[in-house]
Structures are given as C-alpha cells and as structure tokens.
Amino acid sequence: MRQDMDIDDAGLDTSVPVWAVFGDLMSGLLGAFVLILVCAIGMQLDLAARLESEVKQRQAEAQRREALEKALAGPLAAGRVTLNNGRIGISGSVLFAFNSADLQPEGRQVLRSLAAPLATYLRSRDEILMVSGFTDNRQMREGARLFADNWELSAQRALTVTRTLIEEGVPSSAVFAAAFGAEQAVASNADADGRAKNRRVEMAPTPRPSYAASTTGTAAKARE
Incomplete structure (x- = not known):
C-alpha cells in the first residue's frame, strides 16, 4: 500500500519544502532577537531614568x-x-x-x-x-x-x-x-x-x- 508521505532512506519526511522550514527558523530567531532588543531598550531607558533622577537629587541637595x-x-x-x-x-x-x-x-x-x-x-x-x-x-x-x-x-x-x-x-x-x-x-x-x-x-x-x-x-x- 502506498503512503501519502515521501520518506527518504534516513526516515525523514521530504514532503515539506526546505524553504518553509528555513522560514520558520528565521521567524523564531527574529522573534527572539526582537524580544532581546525590547528588553535591552527597556533596561537602558530605566537606567537612564534612574541616572537622571539621581543627578536631579544631587543637584537639589547641593x-x-x-x-x-x-x-x-x-x-x-x-x-x-x-x-x-x-x-x-x-x-x-x-x-x-x-x-x-x-x-x-x-x-x-x-x-x-x-x-x-x-x-x-x-x-x-x-x-x-x-x-x-x-x-x-x-x-x-x-x-x-x-x-x-x-x-x-x-x-x-x-x-x-x-x-x-x-x-x-x-x-x-x-x-x-x-x-x-x-x-x-x-x-x-x-x-x-x-x-x-x-x-x-x-x-x-x-x-x-x-x-x-x-x-x-x-x-x-x-x-x-
């Protein structure tokens, strides 16, 4: 009986296009990169706000x-x-x-x-x-x-x-x-x-x- 999926000698499914797998991989990497970038920007903004607050506090104290x-x-x-x-x-x-x-x-x-x-x-x-x-x-x-x-x-x-x-x-x-x-x-x-x-x-x-x-x-x- 013939199966609907094509399986190579190594037992891997060859019916899924390579470009689709590559696209999913790139989408995952892009999402992770965006998440890391957003976190980095958030930390930088928080640090800048803290530094600004500290500078203002020191100026007020002076x-x-x-x-x-x-x-x-x-x-x-x-x-x-x-x-x-x-x-x-x-x-x-x-x-x-x-x-x-x-x-x-x-x-x-x-x-x-x-x-x-x-x-x-x-x-x-x-x-x-x-x-x-x-x-x-x-x-x-x-x-x-x-x-x-x-x-x-x-x-x-x-x-x-x-x-x-x-x-x-x-x-x-x-x-x-x-x-x-x-x-x-x-x-x-x-x-x-x-x-x-x-x-x-x-x-x-x-x-x-x-x-x-x-x-x-x-x-x-x-x-x-």
Whole structure:
C-alpha cells in the first residue's frame, strides 16, 4: 500500500519544502532577537531614568546646602557653629555646663543668632528642623545625678534648644527634638578631646512629611 508521505532512506519526511522550514527558523530567531532588543531598550531607558533622577537629587541637595550656608553666613563666619553635610553643629560646652541641661548665656546668644535665619530658610523651603542631642559614653555620676542616663540628658538638652529656638521666633510647627545619647559618636571617647566633640547638639533641616504639608495646605485654604 502506498503512503501519502515521501520518506527518504534516513526516515525523514521530504514532503515539506526546505524553504518553509528555513522560514520558520528565521521567524523564531527574529522573534527572539526582537524580544532581546525590547528588553535591552527597556533596561537602558530605566537606567537612564534612574541616572537622571539621581543627578536631579544631587543637584537639589547641593542647592539646599548652598542655601543653608548662605542663610547662616553670619554665625558661620563668627565660628560659633559648624555646617557639615547640611547638619548644623554646636559644641555642647558652648550650650551647657557639664552634665547640665540648663542653657548658658553664650549658648542662648548662639541660638538667638541662628533663630531668624533658620526661620526664614525653613519657611522659604517648607522644611522642618530636627534638633538632636548627643553625649559622650561616660555614665552619669551617682553623687549629683539629675538624669537617669545619657539618653535622658541628651533628650533634655535637645528639648532645651528646641524651646529656645521657638522662644526666639522659629515656629513650633517647624522644629522637633530627638535624642541619641552616646550613640553616633563623631570622635573617640577614649580621651577628653574626643568626648568633648561627642557632647554636642546638631540641627538638620529635613523635608516636611507629606501628610503634614497636606494638613498645612488644608488649614491655609480653610482660613481663606
């Protein structure tokens, strides 16, 4: 009985034209190439978008630091504060006596010189100010202990600075306090000089939380 398909000696079907097989193969290869090309273009576009976003972020950060440095030109020139990576630093010995959270006269003068330019800066950029208190790692003395530990001391110092800034004109809605105790030291606690550097207060402008900005905007509209 004769079969409909032609089979060669090797058992292969010879009824299908070679060009058809070749066309199917080329179609498959072309599809794979297009898929790879689309993926490569997508990855390239994603990388370009990320790079552009990073560049814009760095430019915005540089502009923010430049604006802050300009706003604090007076206190910086007087050497009463430092500015490092957008963080305003004040030595603890300038603000407070050892193991005390009571502001010294010199410390109040420094904060008074900072209040007006900080208020203007925060208002112009709709940012808020984080006031952070830090201590060295020595334990509180048992004799005249006023605070439970360094966490409490750093918290009280941060609150004292925060309240003073508010008294000097910084809006209470634009400033908050944070305590770090002996954590995040900037120098070694093995010697007196290093411990003095670690006893400090830092202030850092930060973006206002979106929910707070939305609440502020809603309140402003309600007053209109």
